[in-house]
């Protein structure tokens with residue numbers, strides 16, 4: 077199966093966070109690929125990845141990066157596929173550096189930016205699923221079931237207030 081979502085990250089050190097993304101994609105039965113691709117350390121490979129994604133059947137790219145997080149923006153500049161950026165939490169500046177590097181794109185080249193860290197990594201997957209579900213009723217139903225389950229758990233969580 078060719079991957080529908082390409083999950084890339086600037087370094088193997090981002091994997092702990094980006095695992096949340098692939099786990100959520102797997103939960104929805106989405107075919108994905110995962111790769112280390114760095115705009116800084118692998119500029120030629122990054123360019124090739126962005127340029128070839130669409131023709132290889134990818135529909136959404138999720139890019140996690142920390143610090144001077146140029147990867148999502150540089151990938152977005154080289155494809156018209158939707159790009160979702162995940163700011164990795166950093167030890168020096170808590171991920172605010174990553175967030176600001178990803179979110180402040182100039183008009184014309186959007187990157188859909190999530191929250192910092194693991195919650196953002198999870199939401200990146202959910203947003204990708206929502207994009208894929210636009211033309212997929214089965215996937216839409218899975219998203220509705222996921223929301224219902226979350227709603228039920230939240231309501232029942234009051235019982236834990238003892």
Ligand SMILES: Nc1c(C(=O)O)ncn1[C@@H]1O[C@H](COP(=O)(O)O)[C@@H](O)[C@H]1O
Nearest residue numbers: 086087089114115116141142145146147
């Ligand atoms: N932000 C980028 C890019 C990029 O944007 O191209 N390449 C690596 N990195 C980030 O550098 C941080 C530290 O990486 P190392 O742990 O490998 O030194 C990682 O969070 C990675 O995403």
